[in-house]
Amino acid sequence: MWDYSETVKEHFYNPKNAGAVSDANAVGDVGSISCGDALRLTLKVEPETEIIIDAGFQTFGCGSAIASSSALTEMVKGKTLDQALEISNQDIADFLDGLPPEKMHCSVMGREALQAAVADYRGEVWEDDHEEGALICKCFAIDDVMIRETIRANNLSSVEEVTNYTKAGGGCSSCHEGIENILTEELEARGDTFEPSAVGKKEGVVRLNPGKKEEAPATMTPVQRILKIQEVLEGLRPALQADGGDVELMDVEGKNIYVKLTGACNGCQMAAMTLGGVQQKLIEVLGEFVKVIPHTERPVEIAGA
Amino acid sequence: MADIYLDNNATTMCDPDVVQELMPYFSEQFGNPSSLHSFGNKVGFAIKKARQQVQKLLGAEHDSEIIFTSCGSESDSTAILSALKAQPERKEIITTVVEHPAVLTLCEYLETEGYTVHKLKVDSKGNLDMDEYASLLTDKVAVVSVMWANNETGTIFPVLEMAEMADEKGIMFHTDAVQAVGKIPMNLADSKIHMLSLSGHKLHAPKGVGVLYLRRGVRFRPLLRGGHQERGRRAGTENTTGIVGLGKACELAMEHMEYENTAVAEMRDRLQEGILAAVPHSFVTGNPENRLPNTVNIAFEYIEGEAILLLMNKQGVAASSGSACTSGSLEPSHVMKAMGIPYTAAHGTVRFSLSRYNTPEEIERVIEAVPPIVAQLRKLSPYWGDNGPVENPEEAFAPVYA
Numbered sequence: 169m170w171d172y173s174e175t176v177k178e179h180f181y182n183p184k185n186a187g188a189v190s191d192a193n194a195v196g197d198v199g200s201i202s203c204g205d206a207l208r209l210t211l212k213v214e215p216e217t218e219i220i221i222d223a224g225f226q227t228f229g230c231g232s233a234i235a236s237s238s239a240l241t242e243m244v245k246g247k248t249l250d251q252a253l254e255i256s257n258q259d260i261a262d263f264l265d266g267l268p269p270e271k272m273h274c275s276v277m278g279r280e281a282l283q284a285a286v287a288d289y290r291g292e293v294w295e296d297d298h299e300e301g302a303l304i305c306k307c308f309a310i311d312d313v314m315i316r317e318t319i320r321a322n323n324l325s326s327v328e329e330v331t332n333y334t335k336a337g338g339g340c341s342s343c344h345e346g347i348e349n350i351l352t353e354e355l356e357a358r359g360d361t362f363e364p365s366a367v368g369k370k371e372g373v374v375r376l377n378p379g380k381k382e383e384a385p386a387t388m389t390p391v392q393r394i395l396k397i398q399e400v401l402e403g404l405r406p407a408l409q410a411d412g413g414d415v416e417l418m419d420v421e422g423k424n425i426y427v428k429l430t431g432a433c434n435g436c437q438m439a440a441m442t443l444g445g446v447q448q449k450l451i452e453v454l455g456e457f458v459k460v461i462p463h464t465e466r467p468v469e470i471a472g473a
Numbered sequence: 474m475a476d477i478y479l480d481n482n483a484t485t486m487c488d489p490d491v492v493q494e495l496m497p498y499f500s501e502q503f504g505n506p507s508s509l510h511s512f513g514n515k516v517g518f519a520i521k522k523a524r525q526q527v528q529k530l531l532g533a534e535h536d537s538e539i540i541f542t543s544c545g546s547e548s549d550s551t552a553i554l555s556a557l558k559a560q561p562e563r564k565e566i567i568t569t570v571v572e573h574p575a576v577l578t579l580c581e582y583l584e585t586e587g588y589t590v591h592k593l594k595v596d597s598k599g600n601l602d603m604d605e606y607a608s609l610l611t612d613k614v615a616v617v618s619v620m621w622a623n624n625e626t627g628t629i630f631p632v633l634e635m636a637e638m639a640d641e642k643g644i645m646f647h648t649d650a651v652q653a654v655g656k657i658p659m660n661l662a663d664s665k666i667h668m669l670s671l672s673g674h675k676l677h678a679p680k681g682v683g684v685l686y687l688r689r690g691v692r693f694r695p696l697l698r699g700g701h702q703e704r705g706r707r708a709g710t711e712n713t714t715g716i717v718g719l720g721k722a723c724e725l726a727m728e729h730m731e732y733e734n735t736a737v738a739e740m741r742d743r744l745q746e747g748i749l750a751a752v753p754h755s756f757v758t759g760n761p762e763n764r765l766p767n768t769v770n771i772a773f774e775y776i777e778g779e780a781i782l783l784l785m786n787k788q789g790v791a792a793s794s795g796s797a798c799t800s801g802s803l804e805p806s807h808v809m810k811a812m813g814i815p816y817t818a819a820h821g822t823v824r825f826s827l828s829r830y831n832t833p834e835e836i837e838r839v840i841e842a843v844p845p846i847v848a849q850l851r852k853l854s855p856y857w858g859d860n861g862p863v864e865n866p867e868e869a870f871a872p873v874y875a
């Protein structure tokens with residue numbers, strides 16, 4: 169059985185706002201019947217204020233799909249459409265005191281039903297960019313599609329890189345065989361061969377990107393180097409922001425680069441993973457070893473200066 | 474009221490007599506059966522007895538045809554990999570689309586290693602096409618692996634006939650009989666089955682012990698090499714408690730075979746009839762004419778299985794489901810898909826599997842409990858109207874990324 173929180177159980181056993189709202193003026197149908205989860209969200213919106221005065225759900229799905237639907241209706245009631253659209257799937261999961269990784273897609277479905285209903289109300293067509301693949305990494309709920317897209321976009325070629333970019337494989341490491349199989353296929357597709365290391369990469373050994381070697385550290389002035397670091401961080405921000413987080417450059421001191429992590433990245437167990445990814449990228453671009461350190465871990469006398 | 478356990482195809486309760494029989498082998502009789510001294514000696518005799526008890530249940534000709542393993546999955550892997558190792562020139566495997574993952578996942582892996590795997594399809598009742606089977610039996614095939622009974626629906630395959638067909642062509646035949654042993658009478662000596670897998674925990678023995686039956690004379694290559702245990706066919710110090718328990722469980726299974734096929738089958742039939750009568754838009758999956766006496770699999774349309782199980786669990790009834798959600802995958806059970814059960818029903822399948830420990834009173838309680846649960850979930854379902862499914866359900870509700 170799944171490890172459901174008490175809140176999930178409560179919303180499943182006694183769902184709120186079950187059934188369709190009778191005089192609804194916004195309807196969102198999302199989900200996939202082949203995957204076994206589908207949801208119809210009906211809203212009653214007051215036209216002058218755009219406030220959601222009533223919400224109801226009908227769900228075909230498992231315990232957490234029903235609980236997520238119930239939570240969603242509770243969360244949106246009383247909000248304006250614009251306020252409601254700010255609800256992320258993580259907000260839904262948080263409202264339920266968390267969901268198992270295999271069940272995070274239930275919260276995604278809730279958010280998408282909301283977007284679809286708002287689009288319906290506004291007479292727009294909601295474009296679904298949702299694509300879900302088989303779950304590969306259970307520790308961080310990363311699926312096949314996400315891993316493949318990231319490998320293609322960043323030309324990745326090792327399990328370590330996949331972990332740095334997507335988090336997949338960064339936990340218990342049981343999914344490394346699955347990631348290797350994906351890498352084998354993806355590398356073959358781009359005419360490469362996948363060469364795994366038998367026992368994982370040694371700590372601290374970082375392969376530098378040979379293509380970037382000409383930008384040797386010595387050829388950069390300190391200002392150029394800082395600008396370069398800034399440029400790399402700017403490039404990474406959209407990906408982090410998509411996860412509800414952000415990164416900001418605070419200071420550079422020799423090999424130490426101090427950054428401020430905010431939002432979902434801050435403090436959570438992913439912070440270390442995110443820092444690892446940022447560091448890897450900086451090392452590649454600068455062609456030298458650097459260390460990315462959270463601003464908060466800076467020696468006090470310097471931080472205070 | 475005590476909870477009701479109707480998930481015996483997942484695992485069974487260890488019979489109290491089995492527990493009693495095996496307990497001494499944790500303490501007084503802790504010796505290694507390979508040892509010469511008296512500590513080991515007695516254990517060696519106990520294993521010999523267990524081997525004969527298994528032999529009897531299977532109707533095997535020799536007790537040396539019984540190889541103890543750690544589980545059904547190990548027996549399956551050993552059988553299939555042995556057939557491939559022993560006949561390196563043969564690169565094809567025949568199996569079915571509805572096998573347990575213990576066979577299917579291995580076969581899918583072997584495909585990546587260059588083997589060709591033919592998976593026999595099934596019809597809407599889960600039956601095989603014997604003509605398709607016959608057409609695939611060529612001298613390229615190393616092994617046929619077909620389950621005796623399906624774990625999800627209980628549907629029985631004609632393995633005796635299929636084994637004869639394979640044997641005639643000189644092809645090795647293995648059957649995963651994990652669900653069948655103890656429920657279907659067997660006389661392997663009179664059959665052409667070359668290898669058979671069973672698992673202790675499905676027949677009231679402990680978890681962590683299984684058997685590979687290997688007909689005398691069938692070529693074999695061990696999976697685990699090392700010590701001389703099991704005549705060198707499966708190295709590793711014996712799981713003595715498990716083996717002794719399995720022996721006793723086989724003896725008890727012999728005694729209860731008749732009861733299983735009469736009283737248990739009657740309770741199963743009553744459960745099926747009671748639920749189908751009370752729940753509209755529900756149907757039995759698999760082949761009800763030819764299935765295990767203890768199993769019924771019912772599809773409840775327009776709702777999802779995990780939600781059903783959670784509500785049943787709350788009322789103290791344990792069963793299992795073929796929905797995607799219960800396994801954390803993206804697809805409903807491969808068995809339901811193979812039979813072409815529509816998604817709106819496949820996700821709502823519930824397997825009830827009984828044992829000799831269930832009582833008619835329990836069955837009546839389950840018949841009472843299930844219909845309101847189904848009704849409650851249908852009230853939440855977008856496919857369900859006030860009194861039944863909405864008209865043209867698949868059109869009335871067509872979610873965006875369907």
Ligand SMILES: Cc1ncc(COP(=O)(O)O)c(C=O)c1O
Nearest residue numbers: 544545546573575624649651672
């Ligand atoms: C048909 C079948 N084969 C194999 C197995 C695997 O047995 P074990 O759990 O002992 O490895 C099972 C158990 O679920 C089964 O039902």
